[in-house]
Amino acid sequence: MTIKHIFKLYFLVFVFSCNNDLHLSKIEGERIEIDAAIASDSDIENFIKPYRENVNKNLDSVISYAPDTYSKSDGEFNTAIGNLMADAVFEESNPIFNKRTGKTIDLVLLNYGGIRSIISQGNIKIRTAFEVMPFENSVVVVAIKGQQVLQMMDYLSKDKRAHPVSKHLQLSLNKNSEVTKATISGKPIDKGTTYYVATNDYLYNGGDRMDFFHPNDSFYVLDYKIRNVLIDYFKRKDTIRPKRDNRYIKLED
Incomplete structure (x- = not known):
């Protein structure tokens, strides 16, 4: 102790x-x-014991299954676990955002450092979500112009880390780490268009030097913790099958 x-x-x-x-x-x-x-103190221990046992029982509830072990060190620019987190935020948050505003999330951006644990092969429990995301960060949606989204692409190319982005983005770098392609849902990013980007409150407030969320056209708080997003996502999936793909890559030719 x-x-x-x-x-x-x-x-x-x-x-x-x-x-x-x-x-x-x-x-x-x-x-x-x-x-x-x-x-x-035995009196205190006896008082706490049933609460501790109930919490542990809840945390150890099996809610999904992982056929493999997933780590944020599995890829240089995108990882299976990072892709899962970004796509989970979109899948769970977009219906809420759409119901409240009539609009659709265009892109999700999270941060590499926010992934705090691996997802181990085997049963996924509620505890798993707490281990992967122990922080109290919540989902927010920011309406920003395409010019700021291009600044985001520039940030990603220079930071050279596998920050989780949703599958709607296609970002390609050349061997010099310069952006050669940046599209959202298959379309080039337009500087004057407003895009709705889901992220977490930490990044919105300038975490990891991400200052491209300000100024913005509008800002929405969903009151939805990232950890709860993961729990809801796992519960909907009998087995998770995340994988690395071409959403964010670097070409060496």
Whole structure:
């Protein structure tokens, strides 16, 4: 157990006048080490036990199956686990966004660093979603012009990491890491067109130096945590089958 320091403060005060004014005279500190030698409180343990058991039972509920192990280190520009996350955000969030606004998400962009664990071969549990996405990040949708989307493509080409993007994007780089092709749903990105990009609140607020979300035409909060997106997505899939593809590639010729 980690050692913590607890200070017991002893205040010695004296009365210096008849109006009972109190004055701090001295402060003493004493260090008490908390370690495994200190016995746990059985009453507290007994109180917590049923709650802990219920939480663990829920976290260990099997909701899908992974035929292989998926890691964010499996590819240079796109990975199976990253593709799964971006596509899951689209599939689970777009119906909500469409119902509220009548509009459709054009593209999903998440961040490489937001993937915090592998998905291991075998049963996928609710706990898996908490391991992959332990943060409280939520889905937001931003309406930005095509010029800013092109800035996003430039960012991706220079950052050289497998930031998860949805399958609607086709981004190709040449051997010098310059953008040679950038399309959304098969169409070239138009500078004057407004695109609806789903991302997380961390990136929207400038995380990972992604500053192309500002200014924007509009901003929508879906109140939908990425972790819950994954849980809902897994529950809809008896078996997940994510794979690397050509959505974001670098050509060496």
